[in-house]
Amino acid sequence: MFCDSRKDILLTSYLDHWHNMRARLVRRLGSHDLADEAMQETWLRLDGMKPANTTIANPQAYLLSIAGNIAIDLIRKEKRHSDRMTYKDVNLEELIDNAPSTEAVLLAREDLKQLVRALLGLSDKARKVLLMNRSAGLSHREIAAALGISESMVAKYMAQALRHCRDYMRENS
Known part of the structure; x- marks a missing residue:
């Protein structure tokens, strides 16, 4: 397939190497769900790119880098969310009302x-x-x-x- 822009090259490379990149992310992150989410977010980011005529030496490595950074962002976001949801000074078991109805x-x-x-x-x-x-x-x-x-x-x-x-x-x- 003839591609005339960086976006087209990256989208084609993404589709061609999806399984390999996902497998590498799963090994790196230890989570299938997180790898899938990072791959999906990578596709959305690529699809939203503005066309440019610059060349990328290794599109697969570039995509893996993007997906890895997205995964790190997802991990940080999840950690911030769980930190907000955790109350270190409160024993959640104490909040349960054991009184009969x-x-x-x-x-x-x-x-x-x-x-x-x-x-x-x-x-x-x-x-x-x-x-x-x-x-x-x-x-x-x-x-x-x-x-x-x-x-x-x-x-x-x-x-x-x-x-x-x-x-x-x-x-x-």
Whole structure:
């Protein structure tokens, strides 16, 4: 193809050597995305050039130089952007609101009311055994000693309490 201007020579060289230049940029920059962006910006810059009749000894090297400079500019721009977005004195984890939503609180309150109603339907001993185990974290042996009953009775009261609560919650949900 006969080219009569520097712009035409550079555009032709760009198209002819695109894959090779992109591969070199990827190796140099370590990023396919950054290389692609630099190559695209290089094309836009070339397309916007005013024609000139000066000669360039090595168009491919000239283009690679342009693309490399564009890539450096892109890296600097990204760094400035990320520096603005980073708050060194703020722990971003602290900004997360771990409080439950209003809906979750209302649902939990309703569940708690149902559980209290279920517990009120238990005998005193069964309720005490369940609460000592689940709320206070006491073992069957510790509950038996505290209430003056056998461990097997603690197990029976636990089973009775759990069964009652399960059934109550199923019926009233």
